[in-house]
Amino acid sequence: MAFFDKVFASVGIGSATVDTKLERDRYTPGETINGVVEIRGGKVDQQVDDIYLSLNTTYLKESDDKKYNVTATIDRFRITSPFTIGKNERKEIPFSFQLPLDTPLSIGRSKIWVTTGLDIKNAVDPGDKDFIQVVPNQLMNAIFNAVDGLGFRLREADCEEASYKVRGRLPFVQEFEYVPTSGPFRGRLDELEVVMRPSGNGAIELLLQVDRRARGLGGLFAEAAGLDETNVRLTVTSADIPNLQQQIQSVIQRFS
Template identity: 65%
Template sequence: MSFFNKVFASVGIGAATVDTKLEKDTLVPGEEVSGIVEIKGGNIEQQVDEIYLSIHTTYIKESNDKKYTETGVVDKFRLTDRFTVQPNEKKEIPFSFRLPSDTPLSIGRTRVWVATGLDIKNAIDPSDKDYLKVIPNPLMEAVFESISSLGFKLREAECEQAPYRLRRRLPFIQEFEFVPVSGAYRGRLDELEVVFFPTSSTEMDIVMQVDRRARGLGGFLAEALEMDETNVRLTVTSSDIPTMKQKIQSVIDRYS
């Protein structure tokens, strides 16, 4: 085995490569992700300690009054134990895993991708990156449609570092920011912020922040002190879909 081949492989030249092929790339949270990882050996025999798939997104983190973008891991899956890939050998490894129910949606600036990695000792680990389009499940879609029918328009959707009171499994949350553009809430509310916390494919908690528009001197004082915002938590299930609009409207009316 050539000394130079070993050296080149250690810096990624002529080394093993990896390519992940997804069965489909448009999914809802909680749906099964399946596909094949293709591995092609390089110029020399290499030992692979493991193959892993990980789901990533980015989120905004704040530190020392500065905001910056951080990459977050939604979940990680190990596919294989240690094995050896021979020169120019081709391997196909099928996989299947469930997309976590709290995976962010591909809306606004949010991007979600699957990263494939080969852990190879004393070498640069080959990797592959495949973007997913994560769309709302029927329950989330019912919430979005209900809010839209009440005269709100989605202004922004972004993943942000989760405040301590809202932190669960992940260090970030995806926040959907709506503004009233028509209907009864135009002129009454500044915005409506919504965060989903799915517990299953048919049930989720919703945290809504109702931001009231300042009215008069007292209103501006309340706004300056951030007293014009009310946070409310509610639980919805698939059985609520037919009456979702009324359920959300009653909550907004109570706190607007």
């Protein structure tokens, strides 16, 4: 019977299982995530070569004029060296890692989750999937409030594949697409796209795409040629929060 237990374990039947328990499920970019990986042995002793945590999301990729969702690994963390998990043994391995600053926010269709896996030779890799909520930090919240205060309404938020000129270490950026419904830019802009790129010193680089509304025949030709869009970069810090709305308004006005 022991022989058959070993055979079954090698194909994932009666083998080790894994369950990750996070300290909480709500974080801001840059915060530390703490938790415990619980491993339960199967019907036989098994060598575990590696335990890893992967932080994942999805983004839209375009090919042949079609858009489709692709899973991307934001970061990957190895949390232990090789060890043996005994028959029916239970182990708890604590872990800690920093949520990367460029992790997308849980807004719109953007989902973020942690995947846990064990590398076990000749066995199916048992996995575990835990979703987390990534919420804006103080400066990000101030940016959202400033844009809202200028009369813009968030229409869509999504992670999309980006060009090498715009992307950071990841192949995508998270875009927040706004439309003006009131305030000084209603009737002047079609939309405003905002991308936030946090840096390690607490600053955020804002990439703004200002899409002007066509005015007259010349405006229609400009819109058809894509000349009605202007890309602007603006770096802000926590010190700018009291005057953030005025700063963003001033930048948009120059190109609207």
